Amino acid sequence: MNVKKRPLYKQLKQKLIQKIERGELKPGDVLPPERELAELFEMSRMTVRQAISELVNEYVLIRRHGSGTYVAEHKIPQGKKLKSFSEEMRLRGMLPGSKLCEKKIVLSPSANMAAELKSEGKLFILKRLRLADFEPMAIETSMLPINRFANLEKRNFENESLYEILEEEYNVKMTKAQQKIEVKMPTPQESELLDINYTIPVFHFKQVTFDQNDNIFEVAHSVYRGDRYEIETEIYR
Numbered sequence: 001m002n003v004k005k006r007p008l009y010k011q012l013k014q015k016l017i018q019k020i021e022r023g024e025l026k027p028g029d030v031l032p033p034e035r036e037l038a039e040l041f042e043m044s045r046m047t048v049r050q051a052i053s054e055l056v057n058e059y060v061l062i063r064r065h066g067s068g069t070y071v072a073e074h075k076i077p078q079g080k081k082l083k084s085f086s087e088e089m090r091l092r093g094m095l096p097g098s099k100l101c102e103k104k105i106v107l108s109p110s111a112n113m114a115a116e117l118k119s120e121g122k123l124f125i126l127k128r129l130r131l132a133d134f135e136p137m138a139i140e141t142s143m144l145p146i147n148r149f150a151n152l153e154k155r156n157f158e159n160e161s162l163y164e165i166l167e168e169e170y171n172v173k174m175t176k177a178q179q180k181i182e183v184k185m186p187t188p189q190e191s192e193l194l195d196i197n198y199t200i201p202v203f204h205f206k207q208v209t210f211d212q213n214d215n216i217f218e219v220a221h222s223v224y225r226g227d228r229y230e231i232e233t234e235i236y237r
Helices: 008-021 034-041 047-055 086-093 109-115 162-170 188-194
Strands: 059-066 067-069 076-078 095-104 123-130 135-145 176-184 200-208 216-225 230-231
Touching: 008 034, 008 047, 034 047, 047 059, 086 095, 086 135, 109 135, 109 216, 135 188, 188 216
Parallel strands: 076 230
Antiparallel strands: 059 067, 095 123, 123 135, 135 216, 176 200, 200 216
8 A cells, every 4th residue: 555545644653653663752752742743744633633542542652641642661571580579670670669558457357368368367468659760660569467577567668678678587588479460441549550541451460479488478469550561471382
């Protein structure tokens, strides 16, 4: 098909993709307003809007209400070995960070909580917004038994690694984990915390983590941005 016969919005889509591939538009860059793009490419604003909407739907661009449309960040693949969030981000050349959302002690856990951890008694709940290069990447909620980790709730988890604390102070090392992964649409709260549009899917991880004695010491529920994270698997026949 002759390129000139392609719909104008598809031509504009291709031009914007080429600018991203050439590095003229980098991940995190904000796009000029529709009016400027329409003047630059000599197209109607409706055509520009259609091209941008398709690129948003394909996760090439991200709309942030009130601030504009941005080039999507490169996705970070999940590693094949068990690592903490901080370790994984550093291996990707990114700076890990955290914002504390909630930490509390549950005096009377539900039957489901107790069954998941195979533990009776009080539980420590830690909920954090995990950052990569200062941008939201995931919401992470960990449950741990207080009878194994006394005074854990007193730590500052915005600049300390949970797994490093467990290893250095409680002699608990993570050796394996079981994960269940689902793809869902984000809740309004998840969209707000992760700073994503409600149309962008998220990964839901449930991780049961085991120590060096093959005992469960943590159950974690995490929600990862689908536009910044991807999962790689290796299969054999």
